[in-house]
Amino acid sequence: MSEAPNDGKVLSVTIDAGTFKRIPIRTRVVMPGDDLDSFISEYARGVVRDGDTLFVTEKIVAITQGRSFTLDEITPRPLARFLSKYVTKTSYGIGLGMPETMEMALRECGTPRILFAAAVSAVTKLFGRRGDFYRIAGDKARAIDGPTSGTIPPYNKAVVLGPTEPDAVAARLKALLGGGAEVAVVDINDIGGNILGSTLDKPGEQQLVRILADNPLGQGHQSTPLGIIRRD
Helix, strand or coil, rough: CCCCCCCCCCCEEEEEEEEEEEEEECCCCCCCCCCCCHHHCCCCCCCCCCEEEEEEHHHHHHCCCCCCCHHHHHHCCCHHHHHHHCCCEEECCEEEECCCHHHHHHHHCCCHHHHHHHHHHHHHCCCCCCHHHHHHHHHHHCCCCCCCCCCCCHHHHHEECCCCCCCHHHHHHHHHHHCCEEEEEEEEEECEEEEEEEEECCCHHHHHHHHHCCCCCCCCCCCCEEEEEEEE
16 A cells, blocks of 8 residues: 555654654545445555554545435525524535535534524624634534535535444444554544544544644545554
């Protein structure tokens, strides 16, 4: 397997704990109905070593769990259309800034929680504070992916929710790979990231976020939904 980084990215990063390679694994596009275990076996089993950490993007886990919905399957309610107008649009992703993604957030998190998050965010933004909406709405809202110009088809016309039971998924994949490598299900973008589930302890998860801080898998058409962390 080539250890070349994705375009515009660097292979290794140095943090307080040492220097680590972030090796992208190029794959085919994951489709609804695919079996995650078979997919991981096909692309990762032969390249992951004991002591590595395999990181898996949350999107492919969710897709294999049937949590991807085409835009024409989603009918946003008026509240979703209203709230989505006030979401800050960024270059790294649409977030909840379109009616369809906001509708799915209302379904996933519940209307009271989203309304409370929106109300608090509206107040704290007046004082220059950002991020309260997602802190209150939680990981389910933060993990919702909408289509962007860089999204690989067919997901350029779909909304993908966060995965269910990511800790259990990580534990199952660790066993599948023989138990010698750790596994993390990650939600990483160009401005930060979260570990949704893993076989690591909390300090290990915090270290992993630092290792992946520059989003080594990229944000667009790279087709690298898996990666390996390996001490350099």
